[in-house]
Amino acid sequence: MSKLDESLLTGLPPFSLLERGQIREILDQALPKRYDEGLEIFREGHDAERFHLLLDGYIRVVKTTEGGEQIIALHISPGQLFGIAPALNRDTYPATAVAASESLALSWPVRLWGEFMAKYPGFATESYSTLGRRLGEMQTRITELATQAVEQRVAAALLRMVSQSGRKVDAGIEIAFPVTRRNISEMTGTTLHTVSRLLSAWEKDGIVQSTRKHIVVTDPHRLMMLSGAQGEGHAPP
Amino acid sequence: MSKLDESLLTGLPPFSLLERGQIREILDQALPKRYDEGLEIFREGHDAERFHLLLDGYIRVVKTTEGGEQIIALHISPGQLFGIAPALNRDTYPATAVAASESLALSWPVRLWGEFMAKYPGFATESYSTLGRRLGEMQTRITELATQAVEQRVAAALLRMVSQSGRKVDAGIEIAFPVTRRNISEMTGTTLHTVSRLLSAWEKDGIVQSTRKHIVVTDPHRLMMLSGAQGEGHAPP
DNA sequence: CCGCAAGTTTGCTGAAGGACAAAGTGGTCG
DNA sequence: CGACCACTTTGTCCTTCAGCAAACTTGCGG
Numbered sequence: 342m343s344k345l346d347e348s349l350l351t352g353l354p355p356f357s358l359l360e361r362g363q364i365r366e367i368l369d370q371a372l373p374k375r376y377d378e379g380l381e382i383f384r385e386g387h388d389a390e391r392f393h394l395l396l397d398g399y400i401r402v403v404k405t406t407e408g409g410e411q412i413i414a415l416h417i418s419p420g421q422l423f424g425i426a427p428a429l430n431r432d433t434y435p436a437t438a439v440a441a442s443e444s445l446a447l448s449w450p451v452r453l454w455g456e457f458m459a460k461y462p463g464f465a466t467e468s469y470s471t472l473g474r475r476l477g478e479m480q481t482r483i484t485e486l487a488t489q490a491v492e493q494r495v496a497a498a499l500l501r502m503v504s505q506s507g508r509k510v511d512a513g514i515e516i517a518f519p520v521t522r523r524n525i526s527e528m529t530g531t532t533l534h535t536v537s538r539l540l541s542a543w544e545k546d547g548i549v550q551s552t553r554k555h556i557v558v559t560d561p562h563r564l565m566m567l568s569g570a571q572g573e574g575h576a577p578p
Numbered sequence: 579m580s581k582l583d584e585s586l587l588t589g590l591p592p593f594s595l596l597e598r599g600q601i602r603e604i605l606d607q608a609l610p611k612r613y614d615e616g617l618e619i620f621r622e623g624h625d626a627e628r629f630h631l632l633l634d635g636y637i638r639v640v641k642t643t644e645g646g647e648q649i650i651a652l653h654i655s656p657g658q659l660f661g662i663a664p665a666l667n668r669d670t671y672p673a674t675a676v677a678a679s680e681s682l683a684l685s686w687p688v689r690l691w692g693e694f695m696a697k698y699p700g701f702a703t704e705s706y707s708t709l710g711r712r713l714g715e716m717q718t719r720i721t722e723l724a725t726q727a728v729e730q731r732v733a734a735a736l737l738r739m740v741s742q743s744g745r746k747v748d749a750g751i752e753i754a755f756p757v758t759r760r761n762i763s764e765m766t767g768t769t770l771h772t773v774s775r776l777l778s779a780w781e782k783d784g785i786v787q788s789t790r791k792h793i794v795v796t797d798p799h800r801l802m803m804l805s806g807a808q809g810e811g812h813a814p815p
Numbered sequence: 816c817c818g819c820a821a822g823t824t825t826g827c828t829g830a831a832g833g834a835c836a837a838a839g840t841g842g843t844c845g
Numbered sequence: 846c847g848a849c850c851a852c853t854t855t856g857t858c859c860t861t862c863a864g865c866a867a868a869c870t871t872g873c874g875g
Contacts, residue, residue, distance in 0.1 A: 466667060554822080769832080790841065
């Protein structure tokens with residue numbers, strides 16, 4: 342296996358403050374791995390043997406209920422750490438990670454976690470910021486689920502994916518990884534039928550365009566109105 | 579102000595591994611404060627100046643939506659740290675804390691956070707376990723909200739309060755702090771009307787007893803059946 | 816190039832539970 | 846001790862959305 346290029350990590354928050362030599366050291370202990378779409382990276386309940394850093398692609402983190410339903414807990418985008426059970430003193434993964442699109446990730450054995458935390462101050466800081474951000478996102482979702490109607494939640498979910506992974510295309514902004522109606526229903530606590538109806542309606546209204554597994558938001562502004570976002574037009578009463 | 583007694587902290591997880599002298603040192607920097615029921619301890623969005631440790635009583639951590647509705651994010655019981663924005667690199671409180679019953683808490687200025695983390699290993703470990711536990715609880719609530727019906731969610735909420743604060747009384751197990759129907763609705767994403775109807779029905783069935791602001795669960799087992807808990811009776815088909 | 820599987824669309828129906836309304840019940844503070 | 850206030854109970858209506866069913870589309874593998 343040839344050596345990994347140092348530039349892979351140079352720009353990323355967890356490692357942004359480090360010197361060349363340190364990055365080399367970290368990389369030399371990393372195991373890079375490619376995952377095809379749909380492949381599982383780790384599974385809920387299994388021993389947390391490694392923690393991961395996503396370099397390219399998108400990861401879905403999923404929980405399965407006792408009833409067998411799936412709930413999408415969050416999406417990971419490039420540059421983010423994931424599977425960081427050790428940060429929470431857990432020795433087992435609390436959820437399953439699946440590649441939402443073809444992905445490339447590095448991973449390290451958990452025993453290095455403590456070492457990284459101690460040795461590289463930026464790493465600790467960034468990890469806890471990540472945790473804080475995630476806690477905040479979860480709180481937001483709880484609030485949404487508790488107070489908003491299905492239409493608003495689905496709109497918000499689309500906007501979240503757009504802001505996390507949106508890339509400009511002719512027609513508008515496209516979500517950069519494959520998403521099915523079912524996926525969206527698993528993010529919003531509804532059924533794929535309802536999601537399908539909503540998307541159809543929005544397509545008719547020119548707010549989105551969608552093909553089989555790809556969604557382009559053509560009118561983000563209108564979608565924001567549909568989500569609970571405070572801020573009517575700009576006309577005073 | 580007279581000195582605080584060292585036994586206050588001796589048993590508590592964040593400080594369990596420390597020597598006498600260290601505990602003394604920590605206590606000497608703490609500000610103890612009593613809060614009447616309903617009093618606010620800190621408010622969402624304000625500068626996070628201090629972090630807190632609850633010694634006695636119960637605290638409700640609440641978020642307010644743009645629509646003005648309240649969502650109860652979690653309850654804190656004695657021995658737990660709260661308002662630990664610094665752990666997440668936040669400089670502002672992400673939610674409001676209110677005393678659910680008369681409470682006593684210690685607090686320290688945030689600048690001591692880093693010091694405690696570095697000096698007292700048990701403190702760091704315990705903080706991150708707390709975070710992990712909280713993340714897990716939030717995930718559970720998201721899953722519940724996304725997949726379970728109102729009745730199950732309310733049952734689960736009662737059980738959660740019971741297991742967090744339940745104390746034995748003649749009739750069963752009582753939730754140790756005042757709770758209104760509205761409070762329960764704010765924990766479960768429903769209306770106080772629906773909660774009232776459910777409690778009435780359960781009271782009729784002999785599962786709970788409730789007075790104005792206090793609830794006694796007389797048949798926890800049956801309540802567990804009502805929540806989504808896997809485990810029917812024990813009769814095979 | 817055909818057939819199948821996975822994903823999507825759409826219609827219909829019914830039940831859950833939110834919204835509105837209004838009256839009851841303690842508890843507390845003057 | 847009386848009046849108000851906060852909390853609760855209960856009834857009725859009506860919307861939203863899950864559940865079921867069935868046809869349709871698209872992409873892929875053989």
